[in-house]
Amino acid sequence: MTLSERDLKHIWHPCARMQDFAKYPPLHILSAKGALLNTPYGEIIDAIGSWWCKPLGHRPEVVISAIQDQLQSFEHVITAQTTNNKMVELGEKLAGLSKLPYTFFSSDGSSAVEVALKLTLHARKIEGYKEKTSFLALNNGYHGETLATLSVSDLGDFKEPYKSHCFTSNYVKVPYTKGMNDASSLNAKREFFAVLPYLETIKPTLNALIFEPIVQGAAGMRTYSVDFLNQLLKWAKNNKIYCIADEIMTGLCRTGNWFATDYLTEKPDIMCIAKGLTAGTLPLSCTLISQELFDIFYFAKQHAPFLHSHTHSGNALAISAALATLNYMETIDLNTKATILQQKLHQAFKQISAQTKALTNIRGIGGIIAGCLSFSDHEHLQRFTNIAQKRGALLRPIGNSLYWFPPINIEEYQLAKLTDITYESIKESLL
Ligand SMILES: Cc1ncc(COP(=O)(O)O)c(C=O)c1O
Incomplete structure (x- = not known):
């Protein structure tokens, strides 16, 4: 039995339609660091900050070592x-x-x-x-x-x-x-x-x-x-x-x-x-x-x-x-970094919007950017999410609102890669 088959026999995943997993099984995570999730199929950019909770990315060293220190007492x-x-x-x-x-x-x-x-x-x-x-x-x-x-x-x-x-x-x-x-x-x-x-x-x-x-x-x-x-x-x-x-x-x-x-x-x-x-x-x-x-x-x-x-x-x-x-x-003055990131996120979404003509109503603040996809039915959105995942980005639109909520200290090359993957995934899912 594969891991996802074993998973689906016993795990009820949060905020999910369990029958969707028959077609798109849960993603197997091996490890995570910064903006990246390591999976058996390669690295994937966590573009949604694991439900909006990763301002410093995964496993920030200072935080991990503070937890380890505390464990000693x-x-x-x-x-x-x-x-x-x-x-x-x-x-x-x-x-x-x-x-x-x-x-x-x-x-x-x-x-x-x-x-x-x-x-x-x-x-x-x-x-x-x-x-x-x-x-x-x-x-x-x-x-x-x-x-x-x-x-x-x-x-x-x-x-x-x-x-x-x-x-x-x-x-x-x-x-x-x-x-x-x-x-x-x-x-x-x-x-x-x-x-x-x-x-x-x-x-x-x-x-x-x-x-x-x-x-x-x-x-x-x-x-x-x-x-x-x-x-x-x-x-x-x-x-x-x-x-x-x-x-x-x-x-x-x-x-x-x-x-x-x-x-x-x-x-x-x-x-x-x-x-x-x-x-x-x-x-x-x-x-x-x-x-x-x-x-x-x-x-x-x-x-x-x-x-x-x-x-x-x-x-x-x-x-x-x-x-x-x-x-x-x-x-590290993360507030300034979020303000700088804001410009980059807007630029990326505007570029994707211009290239695909399928992303409108772009809005955002700091390290949050969102826009509305031109498709909104559940099947289509599931397919889009799966295409993005295969190409290397973890996305999770809310209805037809596509958004990024990356680590605020995401690296430049990761942002460029995320932009390409998002663009390609929208394009492919429109075919
Ligand atoms: C604004 C807001 N309030 C409350 C919550 C609930 O937090 P939790 O999921 O940790 O219970 C969330 C979670 O997404 C949220 O975004």
């Missing part, structure tokens, strides 16, 4: 009533970068969002605002796949089967743009005034606004107006509505800034980060929390502990990986 001890140097150092570092002084650790993005949602609901309860129990989110937003995170998400396929078990949220339409510096991105007064009457109607019940800042990942890497978001945050703050920035995809240098919310004049009360936090080596997520929110629990008249925990909250190996990742990002 302890791998994980309950953090409910213990502390250690690295955890405190990471807390200090994140507070400095985000200006949000408190960190709550979880293991994955969805859990970090779940913590944020629960915290804001609980805070309002402590304060006695009985009516402030609902959430405002953005059209086409995505915040994870647990029932609560699906309840504030707006992507049909993910949510539909469980809709009756989700709580109801409110959604506001955002104006999409081609990038952050579009005229439409910088001035969205008209669009904001258009949604204002709706916002005013629902505001008495709103507890918090949750949003993916500037670019919505699972919606197909769609960029939307910075000005609109600023106005929405300003309005929310004026109406005592918490602002939760879901920076799980956008945070930690991906957009050319530590956080995408650094581009805003209005700041969130809570920020969720994960994915690139450990350079994608180990699972770790954080909910970063404002002083004001912390104080509501701390100074509550009645005892109000936040009784949320995960066994691996603050796992020491993951913490060491995160600390090494953040320090290294700072040392």
Whole structure:
């Protein structure tokens, strides 16, 4: 029996239609380094950062050696009533970068969002605002796949089967743009005034606004107006509505800034980060929390502990990986690299678009670039993905949105190769 035959007898792969594997079996990975995956059929460029979590590529040496160092002392001890140097150092570092002084650790993005949602609901309860129990989110937003995170998400396929078990949220339409510096991105007064009457109607019940800042990942890497978001945050703050920035995809240098919310004049009360936090080596997520929110629990008249925990909250190996990742990002100035990469990615997609006439609506920010393929049926997209894989690139369009999310330190020759492979694969799949 081949490895993929054995795999398909026992492994249920995430976010996949299992019957598709009969035609296109899972890719066998032998090892990985930087932007490259080593397979029995040769090297393949990981153009999607293994689900958006590889800002430094696979197996960055500084991060791997930090994990190995930590293994020499302890791998994980309950953090409910213990502390250690690295955890405190990471807390200090994140507070400095985000200006949000408190960190709550979880293991994955969805859990970090779940913590944020629960915290804001609980805070309002402590304060006695009985009516402030609902959430405002953005059209086409995505915040994870647990029932609560699906309840504030707006992507049909993910949510539909469980809709009756989700709580109801409110959604506001955002104006999409081609990038952050579009005229439409910088001035969205008209669009904001258009949604204002709706916002005013629902505001008495709103507890918090949750949003993916500037670019919505699972919606197909769609960029939307910075000005609109600023106005929405300003309005929310004026109406005592918490602002939760879901920076799980956008945070930690991906957009050319530590956080995408650094581009805003209005700041969130809570920020969720994960994915690139450990350079994608180990699972770790954080909910970063404002002083004001912390104080509501701390100074509550009645005892109000936040009784949320995960066994691996603050796992020491993951913490060491995160600390090494953040320090290294700072040392090599990864934000500047992401800003430089932005130009190159745009150039590559424009070139592919001109050559194939099958890629339109190009948009992006920092180390993210996307465009719409001229074909959108599932079979065609599967075939395209398989052609690209055979030619040496791991791609995974979202619907007909083709995107790259490479390591920010991807090498020049790898980017040139990825451009050729993407172009050739589109061409071949149009035949
Ligand atoms: C913006 C955003 N929020 C939340 C999540 C959920 O994170 P996780 O898959 O680690 O649970 C994701 C994952 O892609 C995401 O992109």
